[in-house]
Amino acid sequence: MPRSSSPNQPPGRRSKPQGGRAARLFLLLALVLVVVNGLFPSLWLLLTSFKQDGELTRLPITWLPADPTLQNYVAVFERNPFALFLRNSFVVSIAATLITVLFAGLAGYALGRLKLRGRKVILTGIVMTSMFPSLVLLVPLYRLFRGVEIPWLSGLLFFPEGFGTPNLLNTYWALIIPYVALSLPIATIILTSFFQLIPDDLEAAATVDGTSRLGALFRIIMPLSAPGMVTAAIIVFVNSWNEFLLALTFNTAVEMRTVPVGITFYQGQFSFPWAVISAAVTLGVIPLVLLIIFFQQKIISGLTAGGVKG
Amino acid sequence: MLYPVLNVLWQSLHFERLNQPQRGTPFIGLDNFVRMLWGRDEMAWSLSKLWLPRALLLASLVPIWIAARRGGLKRGLAVVATVVLVAAAGWLLGYHPAEGTRWGDPRFWNSFNITLLLIVVTVVGAFLLGLPLALLANVKHPLKWLVRLALLLPWAMPRVFSGLAFAWLFQSDYGVVNDLLGRMGINHVLALVLPEQWIGPRGVYWLARDVPAVVAVSLAIIWKTSSFVGLILLAGLQSIDDSLYEAARIDGANAWQRFWRITLPLLRPAIMVALIFRTLTAVQTFDEPFAMTGGGPGRTLETLGIYIYKTVNGLDIGYAAALAVALFAISLFITIFYLRWIYKDD
Numbered sequence: 001m002p003r004s005s006s007p008n009q010p011p012g013r014r015s016k017p018q019g020g021r022a023a024r025l026f027l028l029l030a031l032v033l034v035v036v037n038g039l040f041p042s043l044w045l046l047l048t049s050f051k052q053d054g055e056l057t058r059l060p061i062t063w064l065p066a067d068p069t070l071q072n073y074v075a076v077f078e079r080n081p082f083a084l085f086l087r088n089s090f091v092v093s094i095a096a097t098l099i100t101v102l103f104a105g106l107a108g109y110a111l112g113r114l115k116l117r118g119r120k121v122i123l124t125g126i127v128m129t130s131m132f133p134s135l136v137l138l139v140p141l142y143r144l145f146r147g148v149e150i151p152w153l154s155g156l157l158f159f160p161e162g163f164g165t166p167n168l169l170n171t172y173w174a175l176i177i178p179y180v181a182l183s184l185p186i187a188t189i190i191l192t193s194f195f196q197l198i199p200d201d202l203e204a205a206a207t208v209d210g211t212s213r214l215g216a217l218f219r220i221i222m223p224l225s226a227p228g229m230v231t232a233a234i235i236v237f238v239n240s241w242n243e244f245l246l247a248l249t250f251n252t253a254v255e256m257r258t259v260p261v262g263i264t265f266y267q268g269q270f271s272f273p274w275a276v277i278s279a280a281v282t283l284g285v286i287p288l289v290l291l292i293i294f295f296q297q298k299i300i301s302g303l304t305a306g307g308v309k310g
Numbered sequence: 311m312l313y314p315v316l317n318v319l320w321q322s323l324h325f326e327r328l329n330q331p332q333r334g335t336p337f338i339g340l341d342n343f344v345r346m347l348w349g350r351d352e353m354a355w356s357l358s359k360l361w362l363p364r365a366l367l368l369a370s371l372v373p374i375w376i377a378a379r380r381g382g383l384k385r386g387l388a389v390v391a392t393v394v395l396v397a398a399a400g401w402l403l404g405y406h407p408a409e410g411t412r413w414g415d416p417r418f419w420n421s422f423n424i425t426l427l428l429i430v431v432t433v434v435g436a437f438l439l440g441l442p443l444a445l446l447a448n449v450k451h452p453l454k455w456l457v458r459l460a461l462l463l464p465w466a467m468p469r470v471f472s473g474l475a476f477a478w479l480f481q482s483d484y485g486v487v488n489d490l491l492g493r494m495g496i497n498h499v500l501a502l503v504l505p506e507q508w509i510g511p512r513g514v515y516w517l518a519r520d521v522p523a524v525v526a527v528s529l530a531i532i533w534k535t536s537s538f539v540g541l542i543l544l545a546g547l548q549s550i551d552d553s554l555y556e557a558a559r560i561d562g563a564n565a566w567q568r569f570w571r572i573t574l575p576l577l578r579p580a581i582m583v584a585l586i587f588r589t590l591t592a593v594q595t596f597d598e599p600f601a602m603t604g605g606g607p608g609r610t611l612e613t614l615g616i617y618i619y620k621t622v623n624g625l626d627i628g629y630a631a632a633l634a635v636a637l638f639a640i641s642l643f644i645t646i647f648y649l650r651w652i653y654k655d656d
Binding site: 059 | 442446465467476477481489614635
């Protein structure tokens with residue numbers, strides 16, 4: 001099995017110097033600080049989500065919920081169609097992930113295994129596009145998705161009364177298309193580095209046995225690079241799940257909002273129902289937490305491939 | 311990927327308001343940029359007015375540049391001279407006696423400044439926090455998985471969520487930050503040091519006053535992005551060969567020397583990658599200020615991203631495209647700056 005670029009036993013610094021109890025204590029303290037820093041804001045939201053409404057505005061503030069309740073979670077679904085938000089997020093993210101991994105797999109195969117001329121130029125171009133500010137996409141995509149008439153096609157034989165793109169605002173496609181475009185570069189970089197790890201002999205053997213190049217890709221290379229596929233898929237999924245600006249601008253209808261956008265609509269003009277917001281955030285984070293718990297090493301290796309190659 | 315760039319460039323040369331379709335989408339040259347940088351109201355300087363002197367002035371810049379170079383001026387000096395001339399030309403072009411000499415779209419310059427400030431503060435902050443995070447996540451320890459989880463969770467959190475989380479932490483009456491500061495007695499110190507109008511009954515009004523809001527939003531961004539920087543640096547650390555440390559230890563180098571002489575130099579590529587990606591995402595800062603203050607208080611935290619979003623929402627597409635071009639120019643400038651830095655060293 002080809003392993004990711006950082007195997008299970010990463011060659012790191014063995015440890016801080018063994019000497020001295022003080023040094024070890026200091027190290028432990030630092031580690032605790034890291035953990036607290038990373039987890040505290042989320043834990044605080046989790047605690048808040050179990051508190052009664054009155055408890056939030058009582059002084060002095062309490063740390064653990066005095067009277068734990070699940071009413072906030074009920075309120076999340078009552079005040080807004082949160083189940084719909086979750087569904088939208090899942091549909092958009094999974095579709096974007098599948099499409100991206102398919103295309104990035106083909107591109108990564110070409111770049112990683114075939115002796116292409118201009119490989120380096122293409123790879124540099126991909127790295128450059130992965131740095132592309134998505135904010136710049138906002139204006140052209142907004143116009144495009146509202147439906148644009150294409151003048152040079154209009155008036156032709158097939159489209160006598162004008163031809164234009166359909167209005168895609170408030171559809172899943174309005175999000176899937178830009179998410180695929182934004183994730184393709186990073187996914188391609190990750191998969192290219194994975195394909196490069198597979199030994200040439202395997203594929204040669206398959207070709208000798210009479211399998212076509214594409215057949216070898218699907219029967220031999222794809223299964224072998226499954227870890228890479230999973231890594232790329234996770235990173236694309238997380239990126240798509242978290243995207244905010246485009247989702248906020250393109251899908252304004254309530255029933256088409258994704259989770260990050262939907263959550264910002266729990267606050268009123270002057271009221272912040274923090275307990276409910278916390279509960280909603282907790283629910284929205286759960287899929288991500290599950291992902292990073294189960295695929296910790298894969299995510300790190302994926303970011304490694306994407307980062308260091310860049 | 312080239313299409314949106316060209317489209318947005320083309321768009322930025324047009325007037326287009328989706329709520330005023332009867333006005334069409336006339337070509338207005340650089341008027342959107344004139345409005346942005348030198349501040350006339352829309353169409354006040356349409357092509358019909360004064361286009362000849364403007365074109366002449368702009369065209370004269372090229373010979374001035376060539377003359378400056380031929381005349382043996384150093385390149386840096388020639389750049390400065392040209393910039394001065396461009397600024398002077400712009401001032402002349404934008405000057406309107408009836409309106410005084412107000413410079414530019416104030417909202418654009420405000421968003422430009424706050425974006426630059428956030429870039430500097432959060433990139434430096436994320437790096438200073440991310441490096442120790444990476445070093446500690448690389449330490450062998452039975453609880454390594456927990457440390458890595460703590461490193462990954464901020465990375466995986468949607469930026470809106472972390473923004474909301476920090477808005478709640480920094481809430482002035484019932485937020486945990488003010489509570490902790492109060493318990494440690496720091497609130498009394500802050501009350502003495504900071505201006506009176508920033509201080510409420512339960513501590514600093516974090517999100518309702520301008521400077522504290524910038525601090526709070528910066529901290530939220532730093533918290534969120536330091537994990538990304540940390541992960542990239544961790545990858546760099548893992549690629550450093552262990553035998554180097556062994557050799558250094560045998561030679562009697564202490565931990566501090568090993569860090570400065572081995573870790574940092576070998577970490578350079580990873581550091582550059584992390585800095586480039588972090589800076590380029592910082593240019594687009596949108597989610598955290600939007601979630602925490604909605605760009606407020608007032609317009610303090612209206613970053614370039616938020617301004618573009620609001621302009622698109624106001625259906626002023628042409629001007630939004632011009633703003634997007636400005637943002638693109640900034641990120642291009644930053645990329646070139648970093649690339650030159652890298653290639654100078656190699």
